Amino acid sequence: MPPPKPLLPYRDLLLELVRRELKVRYRRSTLGFLWTMLQPLLMMLVLSIVFSAIFRFDVENYAVYALSGILFWNFFSQSITSSMNSLRGNAPLLTKLPVPRVLFPLATVISGVINLLFALIPLFALFAATGHPPRWSLLFLPVSILIAALFTLGAGLFLSPLAVFFTDTVELVGVVLMLLMYLTPIFYPMSILPERFYWIVRFNPARSILEVFRDPIYFGKIPPLTHLSVALGVALVAFLVGLTTFRRAADKIPFYV
Amino acid sequence: MKTEAPQVAVEGVSLRYRLAKQRASSFKEYAIHWIKGSLIHVDLWALSDVSFEIARGERVAVIGRNGAGKSTLFKVLSRVLKPTQGRVAITGSVAPILELGTGFDPELTGWENIYLNALLLGHSRREVHERVDSIVDFSGLHDLIHSPIRNYSSGMVARLGFSIATAWQPDLLLLDEVLGVGDVSFLRKCKERLEQLREGGSTVLFVTHDPAAVEATSDRCLWLDHGRLVADGPTGHVLSRYLESSEHDARSL
Numbered sequence: 134m135p136p137p138k139p140l141l142p143y144r145d146l147l148l149e150l151v152r153r154e155l156k157v158r159y160r161r162s163t164l165g166f167l168w169t170m171l172q173p174l175l176m177m178l179v180l181s182i183v184f185s186a187i188f189r190f191d192v193e194n195y196a197v198y199a200l201s202g203i204l205f206w207n208f209f210s211q212s213i214t215s216s217m218n219s220l221r222g223n224a225p226l227l228t229k230l231p232v233p234r235v236l237f238p239l240a241t242v243i244s245g246v247i248n249l250l251f252a253l254i255p256l257f258a259l260f261a262a263t264g265h266p267p268r269w270s271l272l273f274l275p276v277s278i279l280i281a282a283l284f285t286l287g288a289g290l291f292l293s294p295l296a297v298f299f300t301d302t303v304e305l306v307g308v309v310l311m312l313l314m315y316l317t318p319i320f321y322p323m324s325i326l327p328e329r330f331y332w333i334v335r336f337n338p339a340r341s342i343l344e345v346f347r348d349p350i351y352f353g354k355i356p357p358l359t360h361l362s363v364a365l366g367v368a369l370v371a372f373l374v375g376l377t378t379f380r381r382a383a384d385k386i387p388f389y390v
Numbered sequence: 391m392k393t394e395a396p397q398v399a400v401e402g403v404s405l406r407y408r409l410a411k412q413r414a415s416s417f418k419e420y421a422i423h424w425i426k427g428s429l430i431h432v433d434l435w436a437l438s439d440v441s442f443e444i445a446r447g448e449r450v451a452v453i454g455r456n457g458a459g460k461s462t463l464f465k466v467l468s469r470v471l472k473p474t475q476g477r478v479a480i481t482g483s484v485a486p487i488l489e490l491g492t493g494f495d496p497e498l499t500g501w502e503n504i505y506l507n508a509l510l511l512g513h514s515r516r517e518v519h520e521r522v523d524s525i526v527d528f529s530g531l532h533d534l535i536h537s538p539i540r541n542y543s544s545g546m547v548a549r550l551g552f553s554i555a556t557a558w559q560p561d562l563l564l565l566d567e568v569l570g571v572g573d574v575s576f577l578r579k580c581k582e583r584l585e586q587l588r589e590g591g592s593t594v595l596f597v598t599h600d601p602a603a604v605e606a607t608s609d610r611c612l613w614l615d616h617g618r619l620v621a622d623g624p625t626g627h628v629l630s631r632y633l634e635s636s637e638h639d640a641r642s643l
Contacts, residue, residue, distance in 0.1 A: 146509040229492040230510050231469040231484070301416035384472040387465075388407065 140233055150240035154215070155247060169248050170255045173203045177259075180320045190325050194265055194351075197256070201350040202319030204252050205343050209285050210310050212245035216289030217296035217303050224390035234383050238289040246282050256350065268353035277346045277356070280368045284342045287371030294382035297389050317343055338367045395481055397562055397593040398444040398467065403476030404617075405437040405462055436462040437473070438617045446561075449584070449594045451608035451625065453632055459617040460597045464566050467595070482561025485511060489566060491547045496540035500531055500550055503539050507554045521557045528579070529553040549576055556583050563587060565596035581607060604629055 140147075159166045177200040185195050192198050219237035226232055253274075260267050296302040317339045326334055334340055345364040348356040356364070409432045436459045444450055452460050465471040466478060468486035493510040494503050504525055508518045526535050529549045531542075539547060556563065563584075584594055584607060598604060604611065604625060611628035613621040621628045 142512045142514065143509075145515040146512070149506065149509050226493055226510065227470075229465070229470060229489055230486065232510055232512075299417045299420065301418060305417060387470055 140236070143233055143236060146232070147236050147240055147243070150236060151244045151247070154240055154244040158244070158248070166251060169251045173200060173207060173252055174255045174259075176203050184320060190322060192322050194263055196259055196263055197265055198322070198347075198351050199320050200256055200259060201347045202317075202343060204249060204256065205281060205346045206314060206317065206319050207252070208245050208249040208281065209288075209339065209342075210314070211248070212242045212285045213288050213292060213306065213310070214303070215241040215245070216293045217306065220293050220297050220386060221390055227390055228387045234386055235290070235379060238293045238379075239286065242282055242286045242289055245285065246278060249278065268349075270349040270353050270355050273349040273355045274346075277349060280364050281342050281346055284338070284364075284368040284371045287368070287373070287375035290372075290375030290379040294379055294386055297386055298382075313337065313339055316340075319343070338371070341367050394446060396443040397446045397448070397481055398442075398595070399477075399479040400440060400442050400467075401477045401479075403437055403440045403466060403473045403478060404435060405459075405466060405471060406474040407434040407436055408432075409434060435617050437466070439476070440614075440617070440619045441476075442612060442619060442622055444593055444595065446593055447588060447591055448610060449588060449608045450596075450610045450612060451604040452595065452597045452612045452614060453599075453604060453629065454614035455636070458614040460614055461566055462617075463614065464564050464595075464597065467562075468564055480562060483558075484562045484564065485555045485558065485560035486564040487551050487555040487566065491539075491544075491551065494539055494547060494551070497538055499538055500529075500535040500542070501526075503550065504554055507551070508557075511555065513558065517558070525550075525553045525557050528557070528583070530576070545573060545576070552580060552583075556587060559587060559590050560592055563592055563594045563596075565594070565598075567597055567599070577603075601629060601633060 159169075177196055180199045180203075181196055184190060184199070185192070216238040219241045220227065220234065223237050227234060227237075257267065259265070292302065292306060296306075316334050316337045318334060323331070323334065341360065341364045344360050345356045348354055348360060440459075440463065452463060454460050462471065464486065466473050467480065468484055469478075470486075493507045495506060498506060501522070504522055505515065505518050508521075509515065526532060529535075529546075529552075531546060531550060534542065534546070539550075542550070552565075588594060594607075596607070608625050611621070611623065611625045611632075612619060613628050613632050621631060
């Protein structure tokens with residue numbers, strides 16, 4: 134494995150890549166960044182109607198429960214999808230300039246975090262609207278977001294070279310993400326799961342990350358040490374596996390993009 | 391006596407492009423070919439066992455026909471491609487200008503592209519702030535600098551690229567086919583700047599198809615043919631042999 138390329142001289146380039154990513158995303162739709170906030174709200178609304186009116190499971194303040202799940206999932210799945218496109222999309226640069234390739238998936242995850250921060254605004258509005266008082270535990274949220282970002286970056290680093298070598302990775306991962314979404318308690322509570330499915334969801338790594346994200350928002354508590362240690366462990370393992378895979382593949386990337 | 395480490399040391403470098411005979415660029419196709427046992431590669435050696443050293447301050451031209459491996463050599467030297475075999479050691483900083491308009495965004499203005507391009511070369515925003523005026527001055531594009539680069543002619547883009555890459559004194563400057571596109575007055579400015587950089591201690595390595603430019607700007611010449619280094623020596627000598635062989639080939643066609 135090659136020694137890591139020094140990233141420090143490229144920190145301003147990283148910021149520039151993040152800025153460009155955000156600019157492209159917000160230029161594409163006329164509603165601009167308002168859409169980042171509206172989309173999860175609308176999805177939450179639909180879920181609220183479907184699940185509390187039709188399936189009727191008993192979750193107190195379902196809107197906040199669902200929205201916190203959606204925000205996490207959107208961040209995770211969108212960041213992964215754009216990391217997979219980041220190397221191919223920058224092929225002209227990768228094949229001609231000695232830019233550290235890791236910058237591209239890294240920039241997509243950072244811009245994903247920024248989007249997530251914007252998307253938190255309607256969550257706070259929802260707190261006010263539903264009379265759910267904001268708690269001090271929200272101050273813990275930045276730590277939860279960092280854990281989620283580490284986990285997502287790991288997945289992005291693992292998948293982005295794969296998407297260069299095999300063009301159908303994006304489609305395949307799309308299907309896996311869909312399956313994973315249903316195996317993560319985003320819009321249902323763990324309590325409705327039948328015994329025989331419970332363990333699958335229980336051992337889904339994305340669930341432990343979501344838990345630490347939801348604890349301070351919905352349950353109004355700082356995640357207990359059990360949750361926190363599992364999530365941190367999962368995120369670190371994902372990151373290290375992703376980074377190792379990426380560094381092994383990095384030298385081959387310019388030959389295939 | 392202390393001997394100085396060479397600026398560039400290339401030892402037995404080979405580079406293989408592995409081209410799949412059956413295009414298997416998706417999991418599905420890969421699986422099908424793997425089952426049928428029909429995954430066949432065609433190996434193309436773009437560089438075979440190339441070795442040379444370049445001392446600090448030398449100006450070296452790389453010549454050879456299309457597909458001889460010149461651009462691949464530059465990609466190896468700029469650390470974009472890792473050689474399949476062999477070793478490359480370069481001391482100090484490298485500034486590559488590899489292709490016309492690489493790292494330029496056509497929708498951005500010339501000014502914005504100066505920032506983008508310099509950041510891609512590993513400079514910080516502050517370093518660009520300090521040099522941006524002198525870059526514009528040298529490029530001579532004052533009138534157009536705030537309009538999008540898609541309105542520029544290819545010569546103008548090349549001027550801007552050259553101005554950015556040479557705004558900092560690199561230890562090694564790599565120029566791939568850049569000198570051929572500017573007009574005569576800009577070419578003269580380029581030569582002056584290269585001379586300045588050389589006096590400042592930069593080593594310059596360039597590819598061009600223009601024999602006059604090779605003659606005027608290099609002291610030493612590397613001749614690549616089918617990925618092999620066939621000659622390495624004083625420019626006049628290597629260049630005349632190269633031109634002779636090209637003429638010979640042209641006549642026998």
